[in-house]
Amino acid sequence: MIAKREDAMRWYAVGLLTVAYTFSYIDRQILSLMVGPIRADLGISDTQFSLLQGLAFAVLYTALGVPIAWLADRGNRRNLIAVGISVWSLATALCGLTRTFPTLFLARVGVGVGEAALSPAAYSMLTDMFPRERLGRAFGVYASGVFIGIGLSFILGAELLAFFELRGGLLLPVLGTLRPWQAVFLSIGLPGLLLSLLVMTLREPARPSRHRDLGRASFAMALQYFGSHWKVFVFHFSGFAMMTLLFNAIMSWAPEYLIRIHNVPRAEAGRALGIIAVIFGGSGIIAGGLLSDFLTRRGYRDAPLRASLAGAVVLLPVAALTPLVSYPLTLLMFCPLLFFASFPFGPAALAIQLISPPNMRAQLSALYLFVVNLTGIGFGGTAVALFTDFVYQSDDRLHHAMATVGALGGSLSLCALLLCLRGFAGLVERQERADAMPLPRRDAQ
Numbered sequence: 001m002i003a004k005r006e007d008a009m010r011w012y013a014v015g016l017l018t019v020a021y022t023f024s025y026i027d028r029q030i031l032s033l034m035v036g037p038i039r040a041d042l043g044i045s046d047t048q049f050s051l052l053q054g055l056a057f058a059v060l061y062t063a064l065g066v067p068i069a070w071l072a073d074r075g076n077r078r079n080l081i082a083v084g085i086s087v088w089s090l091a092t093a094l095c096g097l098t099r100t101f102p103t104l105f106l107a108r109v110g111v112g113v114g115e116a117a118l119s120p121a122a123y124s125m126l127t128d129m130f131p132r133e134r135l136g137r138a139f140g141v142y143a144s145g146v147f148i149g150i151g152l153s154f155i156l157g158a159e160l161l162a163f164f165e166l167r168g169g170l171l172l173p174v175l176g177t178l179r180p181w182q183a184v185f186l187s188i189g190l191p192g193l194l195l196s197l198l199v200m201t202l203r204e205p206a207r208p209s210r211h212r213d214l215g216r217a218s219f220a221m222a223l224q225y226f227g228s229h230w231k232v233f234v235f236h237f238s239g240f241a242m243m244t245l246l247f248n249a250i251m252s253w254a255p256e257y258l259i260r261i262h263n264v265p266r267a268e269a270g271r272a273l274g275i276i277a278v279i280f281g282g283s284g285i286i287a288g289g290l291l292s293d294f295l296t297r298r299g300y301r302d303a304p305l306r307a308s309l310a311g312a313v314v315l316l317p318v319a320a321l322t323p324l325v326s327y328p329l330t331l332l333m334f335c336p337l338l339f340f341a342s343f344p345f346g347p348a349a350l351a352i353q354l355i356s357p358p359n360m361r362a363q364l365s366a367l368y369l370f371v372v373n374l375t376g377i378g379f380g381g382t383a384v385a386l387f388t389d390f391v392y393q394s395d396d397r398l399h400h401a402m403a404t405v406g407a408l409g410g411s412l413s414l415c416a417l418l419l420c421l422r423g424f425a426g427l428v429e430r431q432e433r434a435d436a437m438p439l440p441r442r443d444a445q
Helices: 002-042 046-053 055-063 065-072 077-095 101-115 118-129 132-143 145-166 180-189 192-199 209-214 219-228 230-262 266-297 303-324 329-342 345-354 358-391 395-436
Strands: 170-172 176-178
Touching: 002 046, 002 077, 002 101, 002 118, 002 132, 002 145, 002 180, 002 192, 002 230, 002 266, 046 055, 046 101, 046 358, 055 065, 055 101, 055 358, 065 077, 065 118, 065 219, 065 358, 077 101, 077 118, 077 180, 077 192, 118 132, 118 345, 118 358, 132 145, 132 266, 132 303, 132 345, 145 180, 145 266, 145 329, 170 180, 176 180, 219 230, 219 358, 230 266, 230 303, 230 329, 230 345, 230 358, 230 395, 266 303, 266 329, 266 345, 303 329, 303 345, 303 395, 345 358, 345 395, 358 395
Parallel strands: none
Antiparallel strands: 170 176
């Protein structure tokens, strides 16, 4: 009975953290559906808009991830997550009160500040809650929040934008009338404050005894460990950074691609992409975690990396071809694209946990997120915009820019992950031996 209750509490935590991750991606991705209205109102180019999608969000999201993870390795992770949700929800609502490019840029920076608190602390909590042979499943379910959030951002964004456009915006006391896109930001930001209260119902998991025995690790110690095994970490970070760049390059512009290249109505584009993202993205990321668990049970120490590579191999050709085919075939292509783009990301986060000492997990996870998100989120959408504006020099060649970035990102990711595979299993084995070794008694002199 006690074991069943403990298991239920674990999965309650997974469920609530997944909801939090879903909310974070709704608030992060909602911008992608409103390219046309925001560009028209603010008078900006594709490249400037891409900075709102990427760099504005990523600059402090990545920079603050490491110090916040330092706190997560020492303090109460549940409270840290609750505060982060409140901050990014308020910042999203503030996006709806902005009227210029600089102020919207700053509000997007605030969204990134709040979201920086979530994943390092959540990864650390889940690792302390579950036995190793079930971690892949837990990480996969948590990571499905990415695609549920993206899907809901497209669906909710399309419906809310249409709703407010029919009413000419939103009239508020003192503030006056908000544009439809501003009203969308306000509507999706404020509910997050209720979620932050729900997170306080979670129980902070006990840290493993080895974590307590090892003591608190400084960031300098985490960097030293990284440097000692730099080849594995660098190739891991590079491979998933390129995969994240590919993913963000495609998804940041997918709604606008359907609208601009195939003349699909905005609401129809949002609904179609949203359903595909929820079903195929969500199932893909869970499938990646299940494959990782299966390979772990078969005795593969590098199971997370092998699972990630399986997704990367299929993703490369699909990402390069999807923007180039006709409508509605392109919608069918988005199904395997999102399935295999999502497939590696649960195992990617799990891989970091397996090669990190217990008292450095959150900090090394944050370092991973720093590199991956600064590259992928910060420059994925911008890479497409730069190709559109400066290489192809036409808004109507957006699909060529997406295909180019997809092919380059997929190729570089595959090469880096293959190189990482060489030393990954050895480092996992080394960390397992270190975890099994008894530590000297502190009172022994």
